[in-house]
Amino acid sequence: MAAATANPPARGARDPRARDRRNRGLLGLLAWACGIVFFLPFAWMVLTSLHGEQDAAANPPHLGASLTLHGYREFFGSGTGVSPWPPLVNSATASVASTLLVLLLAVPAAYALSIKPVRKWTDVMFFFLSTKMLPAVAGLLPVYLIAKNAGLLDDIWLLVVLYTSMNLPIAVWMMRSFLADVPAEIMEAASIDGAGLPTILARIVAPVVMPGIAATALISFIFSWNELLFARVLTGVVAGTAPVFLTGFVTSQGLFLAKVCAAAVCISLPVLAAGFAAQDKLVQGLSLGAVK
Structure with a gap:
């Protein structure tokens, strides 16, 4: 009886599964x-x-x-009497308020540019992007003069407006890419059932693109929390933020490295905590639409 024998693999042939495991x-x-x-x-x-x-x-x-823990005690005012809490509260106020405003403005704008595209929407997107081409320092003097004439120097709400305008173009670009992947059929069905635009955005679009909203909010919050240039020039004692407070540890007496590092760790913790809490949403949001 002739036995059918399988031909052995040629010498030197590679197993695709082994190669894939090795590559992974x-x-x-x-x-x-x-x-x-x-x-x-x-x-x-x-x-x-x-x-x-x-x-x-x-x-x-x-x-x-x-x-x-001497550096941390110095940061919290032991021996100096300078409390870090007002700058931290100012940073939290400016970052959270500007992030909420960015989302309130970016989501409807991205909806108009993706799901219900306006005429020449590509020109609108390029205009949003062109606002980021000007270096921030180039607009510092005009902003300072406007704030001085309006009596808004050392006012935390001036930073809220500035951070909103700075982060809005990036948020619109991000949210448009997320909203472009929303199936149009579910919104058409809701519209046929009589739902208005606010209802569609709140009850249909928002749950679908929640990872994208979380990613956009987190990035806006990080950019606002870490901003130093405008906060350093436009604020003083009342509205100084945490990064401005951090620069105060570099004195004419020298650089006290341990205290600066302790202050940097404490100021970085809110951003790290926000990123850790929303890391799953951030990964989903940044990868949304990457695989078709």
Whole structure:
């Protein structure tokens, strides 16, 4: 009886599944390497904030130096009497208020440019993008003069308006890409049932593009929280934000590295907490529409 025997694979032939596993493993190692590289500066900042000034300024650094919370006590006013809470509250007010305004303006604008496109919508999108081409420092003097004549210097609501105008173009571009993937049939069905535009946006569009809204809100919040140039020039004692407060640790007496690192860690925590809490929505939002 002739037995049918399968031809063995040629010598040197590669198993596609093994190659795929190896490629995935290499990509995983590369992703871990990139993550560690990006995390190292923050980890080094945290470690430096837990050292004394002498150990923090040592070259080469003393990795095994004793740990202390003196830098954090200095940040919260121990020995100086300067409280960080007013700048932190100002940053939170400007960031949250401007982010809410950005969403209230960007979602209807993106709806008009994607689902119900206006005439020459590409020109409108280019106009939004062109507003980001001017360097911020180029518009600093006109903004300062307008704020001075209007009596808005050292006013937190001036920063709210500025941050809204600065983040609105990016938000419109992001939200348009998210809304363009919403099926038009569900909105047509709602319109036939008698739903108006506010109802369609609130009850139909918003739940579908919620990951995109979360990603847009998070990016707007981060940009507003980290902004320094306008806050440094247009504010003073009353409306100073957290980044402005951070620059106060660089004095004419020198750079106190441990205190600066402690202040930077504390000021970075709200952004890190927001990013960690919304990381799943951020990944979904930024990848929305990437795979058709």
